[in-house]
Amino acid sequence: MDFASLMSKEIAKSKPPAKQSSQTEQNQQYVRRSELETARVAAEQMQRGRDYKENEKSARELGLSVTPAEENGESGKEQTPLEGEEIVGQEEVVEKLRSLGEPIRLFGESDKGRLKRYRRLVQRSATPQKQLSDGPIPTTLELLPEAEMKVPDKVPEDEEGKKYLFRQLASYFTMVLKEWEIALSKRDDSVKSTFQGRQAYNAMVQSRDNMKPLFKKFENADVEEGILGPIVEIVRNAQNRRYVDANDGYLRLSIGKAAWPIGVTMVGIHERSAREKLHEGGQDKAHIMSDEITRKFLQSIKRCLTFAQVRWPPDDQLQLMG
Incomplete structure (x- = not known):
């Protein structure tokens, strides 16, 4: 071995391993968050174990019975039924759930959870629910007989009068749809299977579905004033078998008296007349252009008028719509 190799060997022995020391120093300076979380959870478990043992020891010294805790962490106090609640066994709970048409156990449900679910079902069934009418459009409004459907000339100003008016309107449209x-x-x-027969049936079904939002407005008593008055006028004329007048009211309600209800004012180079009145409100407003829901139930009202003049023809033939 030559002198150069001996010197390099001695120098390498004298130098400390830089990489190893830097890694050790880094491990001493930084700790992973997962290690801290594991240490914290272990410390909490040890503390809970010590507290449980101390409480158990104190209870035994005082002569008290030790009740094991529930696996889900709920205390035994919550298991005690409240005042007025019946104490039901598990077999009885199963039988009553079957009688209610409910599953006897949901996925991952404990016996206590099943008992709570049964009590919620019993409480819900005891609460009086609003009954829906058995008509083309189920509604919570109490429908009136035909003799009481006659709407007034003007919209009542008091709340009770408006509620009764909504019942009258809902009853009239229900009667028309049912007769239709x-x-x-x-x-x-042979008529039902034809194209015209299927088209007539689809028109009835579509009108019935499109009028459901209007019935919801009747139930909530939130029909806009600009729409309620014309609807009352349409129904009143239809009840008097004046269908041309009812159709005129429908046109005023849907299209309005606006100069250009469809909003086309500048198809050419010249400005059309009364363009400044396009966005005015009031009776000139075109409600059929407000939104899609309004347009649909207004169109359904027109279809109801078309059927009503066939089912209840007017005495004056001039009141027949074309």
């Missing part, structure tokens, strides 16, 4: 459905069902099968 009966008339279509009485047709021959």
